[in-house]
Amino acid sequence: MLPMVRRLRGARMGWNVAPRHRRPHMDLLLPLGVVAGALVATSLAAGLVERAAMSFPILFLGVGLVLGPGVTGTTAIALDDPALLLIAVATLSLVLFLDASNLDLDGLRRDWWVPALTLGPGTLLTIALVGAAAVLLFGLSWPVGLIAGAALASTDAVTLRDVLRDRRLPVGLRRSLAVEAGTNDLLVLPILLILLAVATGEAVGVAGWAWFAVQLLLIGPAAGALVGVGGARLMGRVDRHTPIRNEYQSLYGVGLVFLAFVAGEAVGGSGFLAAFAAGGAVSVSNTTLCDCFLDLGQVLAEVLMLAAFTVFGVVLSGLLGSVGWVAGIGFALFVLVIARPVAVGGVLSVARTALSPRAIALIAWNGPRGLASLLLALLAVEAGVPGGEAVFAIVGMVVTVSVVLHGSTSTPLAGLYARRDCGEVLPEDRTTSATDALRETDPQDAPRIDVGALAARLDGPDPPWVIDVRSPASRRHDPTVIPGSRWLPPDEVAEWITNLAEAGGPPALAMWCTCPREATAARITVLAREHGIEAWAIRGGRQAWQDAGHPVAAIDLVP
Template sequence: MGWELAVIAAATIGFALFSGRLEGTPITPAIFFVGVGLVFGTEALGVFDLPPTGESVKVLAEATLALVLFADASRIDLGTLRREYAVPARLLGLGLPLTIVAGALLASLLFGSLSVAEAVVLGVMLAPTDAALGQPVLAERRLPSRIRQGLNVESGLNDGICVPLLFIALAFAEAEAGEIGDAHAVRLVVEQIGWGIAGGFAGGVVAAGAVVLGTRRRLIAAAWLQVVPAAGAALAYGIAAPLGGSGFIAAFVAGMVFGAIRRDEGGEVTRLTEEVGDVLSGVTLLVFGAVLLSPTLHTIDWRIGLYAIASLTVVRMLPVTIAMLGTGARGPTVAFLGWFGPRGLASVVFALIVVEDAHLPHAGTMLSATYATVALSVLVHGVTAAPLARRYASWFESHPAESRPAMESVPAEAHRLRGRLPTTEATTT
């Protein structure tokens, strides 16, 4: 064993030491960990000697995403979502598909060698947003509650929604490249999604049942109560994967089932899962910087740089603008929603899936574009999150309440923010 573990541990302790002072500053956890990874990566100090396709990198990234998918899905109240669907439904139902299409079209224009299916794969890889990278935005309580909760729900659900879309796109990209037949591609998609849903339902029911039964009959200790959700995510993944299903779909479905069954019980039981997921996300970003991004930097040309910039701007902001037409939302609100679509963990793991499981002729270009976009997003969204959230909140408060459109001023029911207890949102309007 080399010095990799020591660097990861020291970086984690170092950030934890100053984390209170760094809150609200441009130095976000993502910027810190990616930066440390670059410094100790293969192209700098060379401390990390892990292959990008190594089992340790894959296991870390996949375990992290599974926990995050479970935790994010479990905190979304589907009943509340049905009543407060305006912003999330538009961002997910219209904005997300348009973002994928826009990303695919741009990829086809800039990277002419990509097939149509490969361009769609790249569009899906960079469509999900990362709540952790936008945490300062979600933490700004002066924001209009509908906007804040809209971004909260979007980031909690879009990565889970994109997982089956990725497998569908990958299957047809491999079929188009001649790696597999069309019938085999369809069968793979059905198995990935079908067994993923089945495994997720089973894992979610078992975990939620244990929490409900253990709590009502006072069988379970408080410390072990916090362990059950993480074990539920692992159970769902462990059931689906051997059957040929997607462990990520399973973890996401398990989280939704878990949240739906135990929501009326009250209390907070996913805090440990979320906190472990957040720490592992930081470690994953460190490894991303050291092992994936560092050796890719020399492959980034003007086309990849342009794609990364466009992916964070026009590819995201134009679909959001279209999705918000007719809502009455004012220009700054639409721009704010459009800008805060940071790319992070899900895109990194999707890239690893492409490396590990797919055999696409132009995977190198797709990976370079993904890594460059994530790195740029970590930087620009990290630097702008807190100041732009404060500036937008000040702009919103500067207008009299009677002049605000209902879209922005009507209070929204709260979905719990990642790592935070439920709170009323009425004070944010």
Template sequence: MHALIVSGLAVIVVWSLFSRVLERLRIAGPLAVIVLGALSGLLFGEDLGEHLDTDVAEKVVEIVLAVLLFVDATEVRRGFLGGEGRIVARLLSIGLPGALILTSLACMLLLPGTPWAVILVLACIITPTDFAASAGMLRDTRIPSRVRHSLNVESGYNDGLVSPLFIFALAVAEGQEAQGIGPALESALWASLIAVLVGAIVGGATGVMMQVAHRKNWLTAQSLRIGIVMIPLLVYVLAIQFNGNGFVAAFVAGIAFRSGRLEHRRSDSSLDHAEMSAVDDLGFLSSLGVWFVFGAVIILAAETGVNWVLIALGVLALTVLRVVPVHAALWGSALRWRERTAIGLAGPRGTASVVFGLLAFNALREDYANLALYLTIVVVLGSVVFHGVIAPRMIVALTHDASAAPATTADKN
């Protein structure tokens, strides 16, 4: 295991030396790290499975996700729904539940005999979108801003919204006594409410305080950067202590911090890149570590051989099971069908799926644990390739044509 850790550190150093070369070759950094992680796992990862099955491993990955959600949220402009309230509301209230239902049905069809709770766990793992490995898509100015902002806000909220359902399904799958759907939904609602309150209060208050301290020259540039790094960690821990959802809290805190930090400036202006550099770098470095471990984990799944059923399910999850619910959610909206298709295709899976997959791997019995891990690997690895190489070109082509094409009658509604 020590050799695997050393190789992970070395891989990140190597990536840093050739990052610009990889960009020119249009090879996503996470994809390169995954490949090198898989090679390292092949050489040194014999006991990796035992080290993954620990509480420490779970908490580390959860904190990484909290930091990434906070960073993503600070880039959301024009309020809590990014100025695209109708689109985001449709995606979260119709598209997300639709994707969960459709994915659960696909799992039931392709994995007959699997308990419903495990089916729901699998759906929660492979449904939430996350741009950790496809951040370039959100910064591609060739894609309309309303599409990018909608996707960013959706990806920030959906894993937090799914997590209470995932925790409930995981508890049932473990054989714990469930108190019923009503109490479970009530618990999930309270967890989300607590998370919103903690995130809004702490994020907004720290943003305002940093704005005042900066104006009165009480802080240094370094202390400001360090303080911002602490915010998502503080918010996550506080939310967990109050039985809230740490992921939702971290994302809400990012939006609230941005609002408080910018104060009277325009709501669509950007935070100073220099002051956000430390938390940006921490989030990116942490995600590279997750991707390296993920690459090493691929070797564990490879030992079980090729499972064509799970591969087919993974392909469906990245295409039909995402695109159809998105089209249904956005039907009749101001978006043209090409833009709706582009949003459906822009559904990368990343750190959120890895976190849920790791939790399931640790909690479920061996056969279902391996099933969850294998499906996580198929979906995330497929997403890194598809959304890192193929999908961006398709999305640019679709949205470019949409902006030039005349609106149809349906699109005007």
């Protein structure tokens, strides 16, 4: 039973297929065969799919739409089927737990500025724009319209996966997208639950709202964190005394996820926020879960997400027509092409960020709507919100368009960003982290070393490491280096220096780049010295080295 949403109904669970004279268990063969066939076929075609301009969500959602009552009528699933809510709860809980436990806290501390802008004002503006459009276009009340806006403010990491793995993009840019996709549900969920409480009148009066907020934001997450840390420590203690096989530790981890959800709901909070808190508590504490659980969790989450896309496709097959195709597609295009790009792109353009207009456009565009939006919209249905089914159908229309539109364009657009002129160096190529957005001037007080002094040191007993911190585009434009140079992309140097300092560090570092006044090398020099490493920026870079008569070396670049 979910205190933040309407309780599970006692409807009979099942797949509605045409009645036939056969044994009862035969009714399971069709859906089971569909799921099995989809898994087998897509696994075999995985290589082709990853090379094509499509994604697995497109395929699985498409299978569901075709099988549903809107196309072939092969099968049907009611919106109030408990099986649908069960899949939704299991999938979202597991994904939130894994997102929190896999969060790169060190990277987030360095690259917090751009994600903070997209998650904060960017998300709030998106909710407001989408909610207002839903009210005006579909005649929803403001609370219900904003519920649709909150559900559609959630971005889908599955569709973004290929972009996040594309090493042609700067690390800071990829990390900003990954942090937003992995944590924006943490912001959207409380907003959605508060709007559900407004729409259903669950909380009234100042005292009622205060207690609601305490349960939602404090008690529920605290219960989840307690389950996460306590459960991980309990497994560690038991495993030390009586070793437990990896497969059972994996199952134990899955059980902890759902136990955290139950604990959050039992104390009157949100089970989803409790699941996220459980994963976050495990991540920040000194306790760990077996890596085997993380491996199993990722696989299980993948299977659940793809199965959920199929099931939701069946449900949406009979609902999309109720929205009106012209209004539905028009609203979807407004959400995807105008609302998100204007909100996020506008915030990033106004704020002080070291991002090029091209990078801002890429971040603003890559906000696909997917499974999380459908799961959040389902909460409105289960909460008994007036117009909840209309909200689900509207969100479903946007998700359907987004899965096709973003699934077929995100990777090609990332490639277009990467295939800029080889001599063009963008601001995000030079930044050592997203927090360089706050640094608009070059650190001219960074120590420099002349090429003559560098040559003498290189011939000495403890030569410094020579570090080429040019961008990939700059290296393609001029593939010559100071002999012995080690190349590190400027957006990866911050993490490398931190690890180097923890390991004891080299004798010294000599940085070089091709920026005016050694801008990138100077910034990284300051960063290295802040970590206790002796470092200099090479005055004039490689060109000064070559002009002084020292040899240079050519490098082979893999296309």
